[in-house]
Amino acid sequence: MSQMDNKKKVVENLNSIFNRYSGKEKLENEIEKLQSHLLEMEIDKTRLEKNENNTKKAIAAKQEAEQKLNEATVRVETLSYQLEELKNKGTNENSFTLIEEISPTIFEPYIERLASINSGNDSFITAYITHKQMQTNEIQTKLANHLDQDTLQLLKKINTNTGYVLFYDNMKLVCEVIVPPIPITKSSLEIAGSFNVEPLTKLLAREMTVCVLATHAGESLIGISSDKNIFDEDMVIRSSVKAKHTKGGFSQRRFERLRDEDISHHADKVRSALKDLLSNSIAEIDMMFLCGDIVLAEHIVDEMNLEIPLMVRNIDARIEKHDTDNILRSIFSCRRYRL
Template identity: 60%
Template sequence: MAGTKKVAGNLNTFFKKYSGKEKLEEEIDKLQSHILELEIDRKRFEKNETNAKRALAAKQEAEEKLKAANVKIETLTHQLEEKKEEVSEEISFALIEEVTPSQMTSYIDQLRSIRSDRESLLTAYITEKEMNLNSGFSKDAMKDLDQNSQYLIQKIKSDTGYALFYDSMQMLKEVVVPALPFERSSVERSNSFVTGALKNSLAKDISVCILAAHAGESLIGISSDKTGFDEDMIIRSSVKAKHTKGGFSQRRFERLRDEDIDHHVEKVRNSLKNMLEHAPIDIDMIIICGDTVLANYILEDIDSEIPIMERNIDAKIEKHDTDSIIRSIFSCRRYKL
């Protein structure tokens, strides 16, 4: 495992030494220069048949060496990619867990209690917009991180951004994906972690309409306090299971299934319109989860300026515990790097 970490820590340097690719490229440059010199010599002595034949033979030999070197480079490049994949598969999160709002309060208190005798504690708040602009992470935030952490952060998917808490001695390396988006990005190095933005996100008052969409069974509801539904409704329809056989029967079956789904979409859409029109409170945000493609399809014909946010959660609809979806939506995800 120590060897794997060492390889992962300085992967490019290792493979350059391992493959000898740089030396091969230098040799190719020399061979190409030699070919050019030989071509010049051949033309210079073309009247001398013996010298011309010798130059031509030398040129052919150099071209054969060049061809062999190129083949070897292609082979080593392929081996390099395979090795990179092997190492990447061994780099994984030490922990991924869902943290409820009450647990997050304790988590934040513990983060705030950590102190350093120098400015070795990095706090970064990265918005979802900046994640998209910078392929998953902020360059300013990442420049002091170890390579494994940089690799893992790029694997995190979030519609709300993330908070990074990183100790330069690598005693603590954590990423928190919040339930609600951060308003702006920031990076700070200090002798303590900056937890204000995460705490404010957790304490933010918001009234939401939730749409958990599934083919055949969807849930809609309104919540004013992030802990339970003020009102909610489960809409069920008969939707055929997916067909596994091929041929004409499958195409006909899938067409009927699509009709069933369209019927379910229409039922959910009408119920959602009615709920929004008669909502007893002002809705700040519509949150969709479950099958988000289906959810966006349901929202297509709903005329509303309410912001929409997707949440990638396990949106299983429990008949006797619909509030479990709210708990999941307003929980944070914690990644230990």
């Protein structure tokens, strides 16, 4: 059998080879083999080009070899892409088994049950992590000797500006993270026979008066609350704001300009009402929560030069006509992650 026939046989077998492999390791091995075949075919191609007996048969064989070579190259690229996808998928396999909001009414029985769990030895980890520690990646140093890599990777995925509390049993019967609605100010790490829930309970029981700004284009809520459950006073500010334009062209640009003017007018109304609310408030405001359309809310407060600490809450801040207190309940809910 000639060298050209051998080459053809190798190339023709490529398809069946590809179909045998689907796993990550097999893909890597197959790509290596294919790259070796490609090199051999490149050498054969060069030899054909230098062949002095440039007959029609040789030309046809050369063209066929080039076609097969191109096809094999495409397949190698395809397999390489699939391999990369598998690698990426492998890095994203770890995910939270549960993410949910714990409302203030549910939090008390939740934390009592957590506190009631005891171990005969010091196998429970309680860690209070501040937002600053999260930013500096100090969490990795603090917990690296106590947690497995999967858990550490999941902790990196938590995005919060208030810090979080980790409750972790080294047998993984309990692997919980609680993100509070207000910032954790003091960090700690404790390994004991039970979980230390006291700092979290005290944090959420802290007496404070808050102002809420929940903004939407055309309808926004401002309110003040001293007990985190109901508003002492609140108001909804409404304005006429055009809906978004769906067509293109000059009419859309003009329409969007008019819509922007409507939104700007609404922001001015909300800002004026917020100034009046704050100036007439008897109690000192400890914190202001921004929710809803955060960009609009920040635009409103940016021009007010407030000295009140601001907290952004990404919640479902729907303004319900007969239940504006639902926004308060959402603001003071904790987020729970099960690792």
